Amino acid sequence: MTTRTPTLFLSHGAPTLPIDPSLPSGGFTVLSEHLPRPQSVLMLSAHWGTMRPAVSTAKQPETIHDFYGFPRALYEIQYPAPGAPEMAQRAAALLREQGVPVDEEAHGLDHGAWVPMLLMFPDADVPVAQLSVQPRANAAHHFALGRALRSLRDEGVMVIGSGQITHNLREADFSARPEDADPRVAEFTEWFENHLAARDIDALLDYRQRAPHAALMHPTDEHLLPVFAALGAADDDYTLGVQSLGTYQRALAMTNYVFGSAVQ
Known part of the structure; x- marks a missing residue:
């Protein structure tokens, strides 16, 4: 019998995560070693936003270098994982059954997708498709x-949301050490983790009104929206795994969540 896959939320950090030794890339490798190997991955990245949901049906997604001003080595990285068009179409069908209109297009892998995939599945042998987020829609929608x-x-599909548990680049200090973290980051992440552990879905969906410093940690929602999709795909009685990799650039917490299942 196929093991029901966990769902994940990953804080993917800066695009330089794979090449900057000061960033915790090794944590993603460790995380993958403790997870069942999926047959495919459905990735919701903060960096693919559309007005309404869209799935990528690319058979061989291109590696999108959707950033500028970084070291040349970063632009030379390719992540040649196969696409998962049939799974993407299955995802689209499930959404349409719930009355959700869905577009299909041959979208590549943006850095919110290929950076964590590269670290977790370096052989690029796990098929992956993306589902877009809707930056103008709320947590409940996702x-x-x-x-x-x-x-x-x-069916062996691992649903992964890729964003950042705190994301305010205006507050970032790229020369800061992990110990220089803004204390408000911990206050926000502790609130979020406590409510995840309590499975308090109502509070989480209303985080902008209830969580401390919510507007400061997320001036816009797109980097947190993927966690709500991963949470929705999880079991009602999920078990919570937390991987805290520290806070970088003063304001960017690198925390990953695993929503596990006891169902085999």
């Missing part, structure tokens, strides 16, 4: 997307 996709997990 939770509902995940809920509609829950059955994919019984």
Whole structure:
């Protein structure tokens, strides 16, 4: 019997994560070693936003270098994982069954997708497709997307949300050490983790009103929206795994969450 896959939320950090030794790239490798190997990955990245949901049906997604001003070595990285067009179409069908209109296009892998995939599956042998986020929609919308996709997990699909648990680049100091973290980062992440552990979905969906420093940690929502899709795709009685890799550039917490299942 196929093991029901966990769902994940990953704080993917700066694009330089794979090449900057001061960043915790090794944590993603360790995380992957403790997870079941998926048959494919459905990735929701903060860096692919559309007005309404879209799935990528590319058979061989290109590696998109959607950033500028970084070292040349970063632009030379290719992540040649195969696409998962049939799984993407299955995801689209599940959403349409819930009345959600979905577009299909041959979108490549943006850095929110290929950076963590590169670190977790360096052989590029796990098929991957993307589902876009809707930056103008709220947390409840993305939770509902995940809920509609829950059955994919019984087919060996790992649903991964890739964003950042705190993301305010205006507050970032790129010369800061991890110990220089803004204390408000910890206050926000502790609130979020406590409510994840309590499975307090109502509070989490209303985080902008209830969480401390929410507007400061997320001036805009797009880097947190993927967590709600991963949460929606998880079991109601999920077990929470937390991988805290520290806070970088003073304001960017590198925390990963695993929503596990006891169902085999």
